[in-house]
Amino acid sequence: MNNDILKVLYSKEEIQAAVERLGKEIAQTYAGKTPVVVGVLKGAIFFMTDIARAVDSYMQIDFIDVSSYHGATESSGTVELLQDINTDIDGRDVLIVEDIVDTGRTLKFLLDTFADRGASSIKVCTLLDKPAGRAVDAESDFIGFKVPNEFVVGYGLDYDEKYRNLPYIGVLKPEIYTNN
Ligand code: IMP
Ligand code: MG
Numbered sequence: 001m002n003n004d005i006l007k008v009l010y011s012k013e014e015i016q017a018a019v020e021r022l023g024k025e026i027a028q029t030y031a032g033k034t035p036v037v038v039g040v041l042k043g044a045i046f047f048m049t050d051i052a053r054a055v056d057s058y059m060q061i062d063f064i065d066v067s068s069y070h071g072a073t074e075s076s077g078t079v080e081l082l083q084d085i086n087t088d089i090d091g092r093d094v095l096i097v098e099d100i101v102d103t104g105r106t107l108k109f110l111l112d113t114f115a116d117r118g119a120s121s122i123k124v125c126t127l128l129d130k131p132a133g134r135a136v137d138a139e140s141d142f143i144g145f146k147v148p149n150e151f152v153v154g155y156g157l158d159y160d161e162k163y164r165n166l167p168y169i170g171v172l173k174p175e176i177y178t179n180n
Contacts, residue, residue: 001163005153005170010145012167015127015155018144019047022125023054025142026095029123034058035093038085040110041065042164043099046156047127047144051097059095062087068106079109090118099156100128100147104138111138128152128169 010018037059039048045063052061065083094114101107107124114122125142132149153159154166159176 001166004163004172004176005166006173008168008170009147009152010155010169015144015169016050018127019050019054022142022144023051023056026051026055026125027057029141030055030057030059030093030095033093034060035095036060036062036085036087036089037095037097038087038110038114039063039097040099040106041083043156043158044097044127046164047099048097051125060087064110066106066109079106081109081113089114091120093121094119094123096122096124098124098126098140100130100152101126101138101140102130102133103135104133105136107138107140108136127155128157 035057037052039045039061041063042065052059062085063083064085066079067082068079096107096110096114098107111122123142124140126140127144128147129140129143129145130147130149150171151159152169153163153172154169156164157169158164159172
């Protein structure tokens with residue numbers, strides 16, 4: 001699997017440092033509160049488990065599964081709710097934990113959905129932000145790294161459901177896409 005990687009963008013250590021920094025920012029923001037922290041499956045699972053343990057604050061955790069990619073490297077433009085949270089978020093502070101914000105369509109869908117359900121506040125923590133990819137207005141409050149407009153894999157992020165278990169974030173060799 002490591003042989004498929006062209007270059008490492010963020011090492012395990014750099015990711016850990018970003019997680020610690022974000023954890024402190026989030027703990028300050030929610031001091032005295034108990035937010036519902038919602039991880040977006042499957043991409044955010046590794047980030048979610050690390051970030052939750054880096055935040056010294058009470059919290060509830062839940063997961064939601066949405067899909068917009070269907071195994072390709074470009075967003076299809078539609079967002080589908082595959083598995084919902086089971087927490088009632090009416091009147092609650094919600095923190096969405098994402099792996100990456102690209103077009104912003106997934107995030108916009110989640111922000112609209114949680115606002116409709118009466119969340120009293122909604123904030124977003126994303127490990128990666130790809131501002132050049134933005135098609136709709138959906139911004140994050142806590143950002144790990146701003147990434148160039150390249151397709152990245154690892155630490156939860158997949159290409160065709162693979163590479164999620166790489167402990168770092170990297171860019172695939174071009175032949176991996178052309179051989180598929
Ligand atoms: P958006 O709806 O276009 O903002 O995309 C959000 C979702 O697309 C993320 O949660 C990822 O699952 C996926 N995605 C976007 N960019 C990448 C990438 O560079 N690598 C892997 N997955 C990505
Ligand atoms: Mg994905």
